[in-house]
Every structure is written in C-alpha cells, then in structure tokens.
Amino acid sequence: MRMFENCKERLNPIVLTAGLIAGVLSAPVQSKELNIYSHRQAFLLNPLLEGFKKQTGTKINIVFASKGLIQRLIAEGPRSPADIILTVDIARLQQYANKGLFTSVSSPTLKANIPAHLRNPNGLWYGLSKRVRVVAVSKDRVGKDEIKRLEDLADPRWKGKICTRKGSHVYNRALLASLVAAHGEATAEKWARGMVANLARKPQGNDRAQAKAISQGICDIAIMNHYYYFQMKKNKNPAQHKWAESIRIVFTNQGDRGNHVNISGIGLAKHSKNKKLAITLMEYLSSKQAQSLYAEVNYEYPANAAVDASREVKILGEFRADQLPIATIAKLAPTAQRIIDRVGW
Ligand SMILES: [Fe+2]
Structure with missing residues (x-):
C-alpha cells in the first residue's frame, strides 16, 4: 500500500509544526488539510483537485490503494486521519456504508447536483461519475x-x-x-x-x-x-x-x-476531523467545473446531469x-x- 501520496509535495514538517503550535495557542483552528482515501489513482484526481486547492488553500493528501482501505479504516478507528473516501463501484461504496465507516451528509448543493438515483437515500454516499x-x-x-x-x-x-x-x-x-x-x-x-x-x-x-x-x-x-x-x-x-x-x-x-450503469462515488469518513471542509470538497467535486474535468480524465459520464460528456466520449452517441x-x-x-x-x- 502506498502511503500518503501527496498531490504535489510530501507533508512538510515545518507546516505541520506551525499548525500544531497554532492549534495549541488558539484552538480550535480550522485545519486546511484533507486526507482522501482513494481506490482511484492520484493522477486521476489531481487535475480536478487543483481548482479546490487554489480556491480554498487546502492541502490535499491522497492515500491510494486498490485494496485494503476498508480494513485500514477499521483498524484506525476514531484515530483515522481519513476525511473522504473515494471509490468505484456501488458495492464497494455500500460496504463502507454497511460497516459504519461513512457519516451522513445532508447538503442542498450535493442534492441539487447529483440525481437521486445516483446517491444513497440517507446521504451516506454520492455518485460522482457514471460507468x-x-x-x-x-x-x-x-x-x-x-x-x-x-x-x-x-x-x-x-x-x-x-x-x-x-x-x-x-x-x-x-x-x-x-x-x-x-x-x-x-x-x-x-x-x-x-x-x-x-x-x-x-x-x-x-x-x-x-x-x-x-x-x-x-x-x-x-x-x-x-x-x-x-x-x-x-x-x-x-x-x-x-x-x-x-x-x-x-x-x-x-x-x-x-x-445498466454503475458509479464511482464518494463518502464522508465517520471519524473525519474536518467534516465541514470535507463536505465543501464533496460539493466542489459535484460542481460543473470539477465534473467536466473528472469525466474528461476518466472517459466516464458525469453524474451531474447538467454536465456534458467529454467530446471524446460523445462519439458513442446518445x-x-x-x-x-x-x-x-x-x-x-x-x-x-x-x-x-x-x-x-
Ligand atoms: Fe474499471
């Protein structure tokens, strides 16, 4: 399993130390760092995370593993640094939900952007792309x-x-x-x-x-x-x-x-320490801007119905x-x- 595969740079000890000191002096400080546990490789995610990082100044770390992330989350328990879990296939998303590793998100933005049949009725996961x-x-x-x-x-x-x-x-x-x-x-x-x-x-x-x-x-x-x-x-x-x-x-x-369609999707980690910021990222990923980029790099169909398939994929027709x-x-x-x-x- 690859460890924190940072989007651009590795975790900077100076930034971390400064963050800890700031936390001690004036808690609570909103952490501007998010950890994504992902079944998708970082190179597929980085292009669409750039916009969010620029807009919010958030540092995003991606832990990529094709297998074993569920076990890892269970082992980490409440100490888990994971904020968001991103995976492909509905069965995998549901496994996280069944094991209580997601927490419900009720966001008008996500509800508006992601059609009802592509999300969990209780807000435990949201589809991001259609396959x-x-x-x-x-x-x-x-x-x-x-x-x-x-x-x-x-x-x-x-x-x-x-x-x-x-x-x-x-x-x-x-x-x-x-x-x-x-x-x-x-x-x-x-x-x-x-x-x-x-x-x-x-x-x-x-x-x-x-x-x-x-x-x-x-x-x-x-x-x-x-x-x-x-x-x-x-x-x-x-x-x-x-x-x-x-x-x-x-x-x-x-x-x-x-x-028949399947999805790639996202859920908020139950023990996330940055839930508010993590939800902002989930909302961003459902936005027109991120959705068209996401569909472009993966050749998938956007979950957001207001976003067109990429020019490439459109050759398959309606x-x-x-x-x-x-x-x-x-x-x-x-x-x-x-x-x-x-x-x-
Ligand atoms: Fe695949």
Whole structure:
C-alpha cells in the first residue's frame, strides 16, 4: 500500500509544526488539510483537485490503494486521519456504508447536483461519475442490431461466442443485480445460466482482455465498461489500439429500461476531523467545473446531469441509461452473487 501520496509535495514538517503550535495557542483552528482515501489513482484526481486547492488553500493528501482501505479504516478507528473516501463501484461504496465507516451528509448543493438515483437515500454516499456496462461486439462478425438487449446474450444462437471476466467481479455482480431488479431472481438465474452456456472460454482476465479476445477471434461478444474502449484507443501500447478497433460498442436495452450503469462515488469518513471542509470538497467535486474535468480524465459520464460528456466520449452517441436506483443494485448484490455461484460464472 502506498502511503500518503501527496498531490504535489510530501507533508512538510515545518507546516505541520506551525499548525500544531497554532492549534495549541488558539484552538480550535480550522485545519486546511484533507486526507482522501482513494481506490482511484492520484493522477486521476489531481487535475480536478487543483481548482479546490487554489480556491480554498487546502492541502490535499491522497492515500491510494486498490485494496485494503476498508480494513485500514477499521483498524484506525476514531484515530483515522481519513476525511473522504473515494471509490468505484456501488458495492464497494455500500460496504463502507454497511460497516459504519461513512457519516451522513445532508447538503442542498450535493442534492441539487447529483440525481437521486445516483446517491444513497440517507446521504451516506454520492455518485460522482457514471460507468456504463456495455456489450462489445466484433465489428466484422456481429451485425448491427443483432444484439439489442442484455437478455440476448443468453440466446443459444451465440453458443461459444461470448467472453467475460469472472461473474463475481463487482462490475458483473452489479450488472446481474440490475437483471434481478428487472425480472426477479429466477429469471435472472435462467439468463446467467444461458449466458454461461454460451461462453467461448472459462471466465478470465479483466474487461480489456475480452476486447483482446475478440480481436484474436476467440469470441465475438463481450461485456465491458465503456471507458475501456477509450483507454485502449489512447493506450501507450499500440496492440491495444487494435483491440479497440476490432469492437463496436452496443448500448443495451435502449427500447426498454436502458443500459445498466454503475458509479464511482464518494463518502464522508465517520471519524473525519474536518467534516465541514470535507463536505465543501464533496460539493466542489459535484460542481460543473470539477465534473467536466473528472469525466474528461476518466472517459466516464458525469453524474451531474447538467454536465456534458467529454467530446471524446460523445462519439458513442446518445443513449438511455437505466434509472434504477444504484442503492437497489447494492441491496441486490448478494442475491446476484448467489446466482453467480450457482451457475458457475
Ligand atoms: Fe474499471
């Protein structure tokens, strides 16, 4: 785990000492320093934190770790220096909420900026960006409109044609939870069984590995988060350009409930010592200014409905997103996981 990865500089002992002295002489002093525990890498966050740092003079430290932040927060308890937790996927956000690591935020600004279906009803977490779980199909081997709905992936005509990562990955679990919400557990299980029966190979690799498999002719259809298309296109490794070029992105369920979306999001740490300032940062991250930057660096869709997708992402065209409350997906995730175990996805 990487320790405090400061945005620009390491913690300055002189600043810290001065802060401590000031605190002793005239407590309470509003600390102008915030600590973010993040599952997202600092380079993705730094560009959008710049504006806040300039406006408020706040120093922001980012602790990045792809895993283990929940355990760390629990171990730190009330002494935790964390102010804000930033993560991807609704199931992870809900884990923090379930373990009591978030505290509720009631902010008219956040409520105005983030649509109700993209935030926790009790203000425990707020979505910052939307990630659309699309179907990627071979440009050459799957015709336009041959796949229109996620449900189509269980059709026996696609036997031996589908590649996915493991079902138990949070992205797939959330996707299946959206099917449970739409059709009920039994029908969702039938779908999962049919889809697994159509797999070209054992579930493996990440989302990008599925596009690679399409480019190699291993399969014709895959499930993928939309931003990987752009990450592959812009990748330093030219091989990934080919993977992107071999696929076409299909937004599913455009004639009914809309394409399933997941979120990246944010919550206020229960033991934050700077709650007021931390909420100001949360509000800033939901603002037009930060939202357009955030969407630009990640190729994601802004959660704030008043902000457009980046020019790059717009090439995918308009689409209809499932309006199912993200909180419902979190609630149904355990049901989805049981289905995944039963069907061996
Ligand atoms: Fe991802």
